Amino acid sequence: MSTNRLVDGVNVASHYRDATHQYDSNKEGIWLFMTTEILMFGGLFVGYIIFHTLYPEMFAEGATYLNWKLGFINTLVLIFSSLTMALGIYYCQVNQRNKATLALAVTILCGAIFMVIKYFEYTHKFHLGIFPGEKLNLEMVKPEHANLGLYFGFYYCMSGLHGLHVLIGMGLITWVMIKNIKGEFNSKYFTPVEGVGIFWHIIDLIWIFLFPLLYLVG
Amino acid sequence: MAQKQSHSEGHHVTPLAIYYKIGLALFLLTFLTVGAHSIREHIQPFAALVAFSIAGVKAYLVMAWFMHLKYDKPSNRLIFSLGFIFLAVLIGFCALDIVSRVAQNSIL
Amino acid sequence: MGQHSSGKNYINEEPGLLSWFGTLDHKRIALLYFVTVMFFFLIGGIMALLLRLELFAPNVTQNVGQILKNGDVYNQVLTYHGAMMVFMVIIPGIPAILGNFFLPLQLGAKDVAFPRLNLLSWYVFMTGAALAICTFFSTKVDTGWTFYTPYSIRTNGAVVMMVLAAFIMGMSSILTGLNFIVTVHKLRAPGMTMFRIPLFVWAIYSTAILQVLATPVLAITLLLLAMERVFGIGIFDPKLGGDPVLFQHFFWFYSHPAVYIMILPAMGVISEIITTHAKKTIFGYTAIAFSSIGIALVSFFVWGHHMFVSGQSELAGIVFSFITMLVGVPTAIKMFNWLATLYKGSIQFTAPMLYALGFLFLFAIGGVTGIILAVTAVDVHFHDTYFVVAHFHYVMVGGTLMAIMGGFFHWFPKMFGKVYNELGAQLSWVFIFVGFNVTFFPQFILGAKGMPRRYFDYIPEYEQLNKISTIGSWLITIGFLIGLYTMIQALRKGAKAADNPWGSKTLEWQTSSPPIMHNFDHEPTVTAGPYEYK
Numbered sequence: 001m002s003t004n005r006l007v008d009g010v011n012v013a014s015h016y017r018d019a020t021h022q023y024d025s026n027k028e029g030i031w032l033f034m035t036t037e038i039l040m041f042g043g044l045f046v047g048y049i050i051f052h053t054l055y056p057e058m059f060a061e062g063a064t065y066l067n068w069k070l071g072f073i074n075t076l077v078l079i080f081s082s083l084t085m086a087l088g089i090y091y092c093q094v095n096q097r098n099k100a101t102l103a104l105a106v107t108i109l110c111g112a113i114f115m116v117i118k119y120f121e122y123t124h125k126f127h128l129g130i131f132p133g134e135k136l137n138l139e140m141v142k143p144e145h146a147n148l149g150l151y152f153g154f155y156y157c158m159s160g161l162h163g164l165h166v167l168i169g170m171g172l173i174t175w176v177m178i179k180n181i182k183g184e185f186n187s188k189y190f191t192p193v194e195g196v197g198i199f200w201h202i203i204d205l206i207w208i209f210l211f212p213l214l215y216l217v218g
Numbered sequence: 219m220a221q222k223q224s225h226s227e228g229h230h231v232t233p234l235a236i237y238y239k240i241g242l243a244l245f246l247l248t249f250l251t252v253g254a255h256s257i258r259e260h261i262q263p264f265a266a267l268v269a270f271s272i273a274g275v276k277a278y279l280v281m282a283w284f285m286h287l288k289y290d291k292p293s294n295r296l297i298f299s300l301g302f303i304f305l306a307v308l309i310g311f312c313a314l315d316i317v318s319r320v321a322q323n324s325i326l
Numbered sequence: 327m328g329q330h331s332s333g334k335n336y337i338n339e340e341p342g343l344l345s346w347f348g349t350l351d352h353k354r355i356a357l358l359y360f361v362t363v364m365f366f367f368l369i370g371g372i373m374a375l376l377l378r379l380e381l382f383a384p385n386v387t388q389n390v391g392q393i394l395k396n397g398d399v400y401n402q403v404l405t406y407h408g409a410m411m412v413f414m415v416i417i418p419g420i421p422a423i424l425g426n427f428f429l430p431l432q433l434g435a436k437d438v439a440f441p442r443l444n445l446l447s448w449y450v451f452m453t454g455a456a457l458a459i460c461t462f463f464s465t466k467v468d469t470g471w472t473f474y475t476p477y478s479i480r481t482n483g484a485v486v487m488m489v490l491a492a493f494i495m496g497m498s499s500i501l502t503g504l505n506f507i508v509t510v511h512k513l514r515a516p517g518m519t520m521f522r523i524p525l526f527v528w529a530i531y532s533t534a535i536l537q538v539l540a541t542p543v544l545a546i547t548l549l550l551l552a553m554e555r556v557f558g559i560g561i562f563d564p565k566l567g568g569d570p571v572l573f574q575h576f577f578w579f580y581s582h583p584a585v586y587i588m589i590l591p592a593m594g595v596i597s598e599i600i601t602t603h604a605k606k607t608i609f610g611y612t613a614i615a616f617s618s619i620g621i622a623l624v625s626f627f628v629w630g631h632h633m634f635v636s637g638q639s640e641l642a643g644i645v646f647s648f649i650t651m652l653v654g655v656p657t658a659i660k661m662f663n664w665l666a667t668l669y670k671g672s673i674q675f676t677a678p679m680l681y682a683l684g685f686l687f688l689f690a691i692g693g694v695t696g697i698i699l700a701v702t703a704v705d706v707h708f709h710d711t712y713f714v715v716a717h718f719h720y721v722m723v724g725g726t727l728m729a730i731m732g733g734f735f736h737w738f739p740k741m742f743g744k745v746y747n748e749l750g751a752q753l754s755w756v757f758i759f760v761g762f763n764v765t766f767f768p769q770f771i772l773g774a775k776g777m778p779r780r781y782f783d784y785i786p787e788y789e790q791l792n793k794i795s796t797i798g799s800w801l802i803t804i805g806f807l808i809g810l811y812t813m814i815q816a817l818r819k820g821a822k823a824a825d826n827p828w829g830s831k832t833l834e835w836q837t838s839s840p841p842i843m844h845n846f847d848h849e850p851t852v853t854a855g856p857y858e859y860k
Contacts (some may be wrong), residue, residue, distance in 0.1 A: 079244045079248060082244075208280065212255075
């Protein structure tokens, strides 16, 4: 059914007229998927905004437990990784395979740095007895507001889901990096790199809002 | 823009220089954000507005150039924006409800 | 045109069971869904029969009235009935079966945009379904399919597993919707403008938009519910200042568009059946097309009509009530256009046409009672009574299920290349149509008299009507069994079907029955609209 054939050096599935037709369709599919990611994450933002408005002092107290400097560094790390991801796509487009591989590798490395910093943030909090929701250790933390657990419920869910996506993104970038090393991409065909790149940029996009939301505005 | 157009099958190739400039801008805007944060007492009650406005600008830069939407089809821009629009619907109606709830005073 | 002397088609081309489980062909994937969804329908249906059996008599006399052990068991049965029917039958139903099969064919395409993603969708669906069935063998869920907090946070059942199952099935729905949108945008045959696509395609397209935009919010809602149960994060639980009504907002933001995911494809099927079996050009093609998109759009703004008595504000209630009335307008437009199509048409009372006529009658009642419920003052009394139960069964069963049966019979010759026994199919309709009204019409009256839904027992005053309702459920069962028998017999012994037994004008009938693997010998070129009958 999906018998491919070569059109101008690109593998095109039989139900597409040519490489451009296939590319345009693939891109549209990718964007539709990204829209669902926005809607899914967005639900968390909606919840956060509502409860921040209802409990402003409690949220302010919660934010004092967050280290904005680490958040700041992580923001720079992700922005840098977004740049290298874009470069990775660029180098595929201009047939510079090795530079593309390097750019993708650096992107993965940035993701790893992000996760390591996140790991330190989380373990530090665990050490203080800060767990989400009802699991917040009230004796250890002695919060001013009894429902401080609600704040940390949001904190862990939002940063956790985001972190999970970082890990998934790292896996996907590894996948396209390996395909690139094997020579599967060139200036005429680089759609998977682009798709993974857009996914990675969404992760960056979400963090651009998460950083002020959690670390600064609390 | 003419520089590395190559035979990329009509795929628009953003020049390297632009990518670096956007990256730099994003870095600077992040510094700006934490800068505003450090003087937040002085800019109240606008601290949150400033932080999110800068975030909005950063988001635009990422979407337009890194995600390439500026050079993509209008249909893809529409598709992606629908996510934000319907999110606005969700929060709009939820907020409408919560804000207009009347406190129930017990008559017991 | 479109015939192969070799006799090869998508069914026999690649032999062996394994070739089906690795297929990339949209028609085979449709049949994979067909078999599995019908199986889930059977289980969900048995749950319904159990419920109706329990409600046959009030539990005054322990030996006669009570079938299920106690109210807790009853709550579990109703939860599985609802959850299975919603997530495993009606939401996937027409899009995954008839949509998968006929979307590419009606567009003149060889397949959907992403065939591998299509197969993945089925596997993801089956994974979610399997997980849901696992809960059945663990501690059963008793929250109702709506999982309202705070009960869903506190109850003992395997809620986390169940909501994860629904999450996974939601992913399948998203991927299918995504696939269909790109297919409609990019794979139309030359000459087929958006205003020459069949109305079934418009319906599937509108549905796909809903699937992509609404389901992600369900996804995060279910994840948050799981987090509530595991960590007590507090968003929906008053204990930490959370809001149970917020759960309802989030839940219905998806679940209201979801009911349009259930009905829009059905309406598409009805358009196809009516125009073909009355041999008349559809009246108001553009109006029906735009109304599909219109219904999809407006459906996002009405969810609070499920929440009039939840504790949401009066203002929110008024706003939602008003917009809900609006959504009746595009729906009514369709009804009138179908009637206008039938007028002076050459109506054949085939089984598909009977199912379509049944749809018109039953959906009208279901839709109008929906508008009744949209009136906040009325809903205060009818909410959580059998009036609501009757309303949504009229639209979902009277609507979608009628349409799916009609669609199955309408497209049976094309899908399988066999002729079904018309009398058997018509008989199935008689039992289903009559049985349906006997089951559910009394429930409007019961609801108006105050009988609450999701109750294990009732006061003796309601006994008469409940008995009638239960008997109706047996009639429906007979109807489905006759229908199933008719289809199986046709598969085994049916005569060979012609390429276009109904004389229809849409593209799927211009190729062989069953279609060849690649659908068309030569890519069709379209020069006219899809319903040029007269």
